[in-house]
Amino acid sequence: MTITVKKNLVSEAKYGLKCPNAMTAQYITIHNTANDASAANEISYMINNTNSTSFHFAVDDKEVRQGIPTNRNAWHTGDGTNGTGNRKSIGVEICYSKSGGAKYKAAEKLAIKFVAQLLKERGWGIDRVRKHQDWNGKYCPHRILSEGRWDKVKAAIEKELKALGGKASSGKTSTAKKKTTSSSKKRTSYALPSGIYKVKSPMMKGASVTQIQKALAALYFYPNKGAKNNGIDGVYGPKTANAVKRFQLMHGLSADGIYGPKTKVKLDTLLK
Secondary structure, three states: OOOOOOOOOOOOHHHHOOOOOOOOOOEEEEEEEEOOOHHHHHHHHHHHHOOOOOOEEEEEOEEEEEEEOOOEOOOOOOOOOOOOOOOOEEEEEEOOOOOOHHHHHHHHHHHHHHHHHHHHHOOOHHEEEEEEEHHHHHOOOOHHOOOOOHHHHHHHHHHHHHOOOOOOOOOOOOHHHHHHHHHHHHHHOOOOOOEOOOOOOOOOOOOOHHHHHHHHHHHOOOOOOOOOOOOOOOEEEEHHHHHHHHHHHHHOOOOOOOOHHHHHHHHHHOOO
């Protein structure tokens, strides 16, 4: 049965604060709230306060509420103005996370079904699901992590998705494959350097750093729209280190912001 979403959308007058950018989502990010409020209260508080923090959906033990349109970005993953989490993912908050108990368990169960529904609607697989921690290292969804159940939650989402007739991972149509092949030819032109690159004084700079930045940009970890050359400047400064750190967090590497052999191998693999 389709889960009905009750909408209480933020006023367009507050788009500049809460959701300033148009978005074509690529991921779904799961959060645990830091309190024991209902979904209605979570959304009401979020859309009416003067903080920029925002998220698309809140799920409690009884219902799903929406506060931000899914074609607008939300500030929910802490990975910066142009971070992939903030700019390309749908935020889902699971309510009653502070104290846990029966209400939380019911909220998590409904959230699992709802995330599966979102995946099915978009033709996505379980590979599109992320936890907040993946984007900026924050210990969230805190209850799921502290109970060591992230893999079980993902497995439960995948089971629901299959029950809905969805797929385990995002496949490609034959047309998409052709596009990917063309894109891959472009991407493999990035001759990634060997060695260690990090923030230091004086700054490391040059063509090798440019190649690292372009490779990260090809995977949506280094966007800076509006800046000259999208911010690709050949300088290994804090901006580049943060992009590397987000990439490392996403792919199970030590998130130190230092480009080294393991990071190079993972980039090379994904760009082929």
